[in-house]
Amino acid sequence: MSLGDRSVCRSHYLAYCYRRLESISQNVKDHQISQEEAEAASRFLQDCMRSAADIASAQEMPTNLERAQVFDVLLWASELHGRLRRSPRRLARFPILLRSEIPGRAWEVRAETKVVSRHGMRVTFRADVRAKDTLTCIRLDNGRRADATVAWTNRNDSGQCEAGLQFLRDENFWGLAWDQPSGGDGTR
Numbered sequence: 736m737s738l739g740d741r742s743v744c745r746s747h748y749l750a751y752c753y754r755r756l757e758s759i760s761q762n763v764k765d766h767q768i769s770q771e772e773a774e775a776a777s778r779f780l781q782d783c784m785r786s787a788a789d790i791a792s793a794q795e796m797p798t799n800l801e802r803a804q805v806f807d808v809l810l811w812a813s814e815l816h817g818r819l820r821r822s823p824r825r826l827a828r829f830p831i832l833l834r835s836e837i838p839g840r841a842w843e844v845r846a847e848t849k850v851v852s853r854h855g856m857r858v859t860f861r862a863d864v865r866a867k868d869t870l871t872c873i874r875l876d877n878g879r880r881a882d883a884t885v886a887w888t889n890r891n892d893s894g895q896c897e898a899g900l901q902f903l904r905d906e907n908f909w910g911l912a913w914d915q916p917s918g919g920d921g922t923r
Contacts, residue, residue: 736786745790745797749804752783756811763818773819780816784809827851829909830875833860837868845875853913855883855901864888864896872900874908881908 736748743751759776762768768776787809790797797805829848835841846860856872864870868885883900890896902908 736790745801748786749801749808752787752808752812753804755779756783756808756815759815760811763815768819777816777819780812780819783812784816787812824850824852825911827909827911829856831856831858832873832875833858833862834871834873835862835864835868836871840868851909851911853907853909853911855886855899857897857899859891859895859897861895864898869903870900872902872908877910879908881906 736743736745759768759780762772762776787805790805791802791809796802827848827850829851831846831848832843833846834843840863842862844860844862846858848856848858850857864885866885866888870883870885872881872883873879882903884903886899886901888896888898907913
């Protein structure tokens with residue numbers, strides 16, 4: 736196996752993977768990962784998954800311990816890759832209108848975002864919404880429209896639904912400069 740420009744044995748490679756996975760896991764858990772770090776972590780995780788698959792399918796069979804470590808590394812890297820953010824989150828309040836045109840569950844509700852990203856938002860509102868529903872999002876401050884899929888939902892004690900929405904197209908719906916630090920209120 737290789738680490739950068741030097742060759743190492745499988746056991747040293749797996750030990751290195753465990754250290755990097757632990758570091759990435761802690762940063763993701765603490766939400767302390769910049770966009771640059773997320774991109775570097777994503778590249779490492781992809782390489783790690785490819786290398787683990789190569790080790791698992793190599794002609795020279797790994798020992799039982801190495802085989803278990805390879806599968807552990809593969810699963811852990813895959814899980815972390817799924818949890819990495821595609822873009823930074825910002826606390827920001829934008830007035831929006833959410834609309835469902837699903838037959839039998841059509842509704843329209845005004846809401847305000849809590850957190851936004853380049854690819855979506857977190858918002859709380861009262862409506863019958865489910866994961867994988869497609870909604871129309873309309874900004875009430877400028878009229879911009881975008882369709883979004885409901886990635887997840889969570890009902891709170893008061894019956895409101897908190898939901899994560901992911902835009903169907905990659906566009907800068909919020910009009911924010913994502914490569915610059917946010918202002919005090921999350922907007923620019």
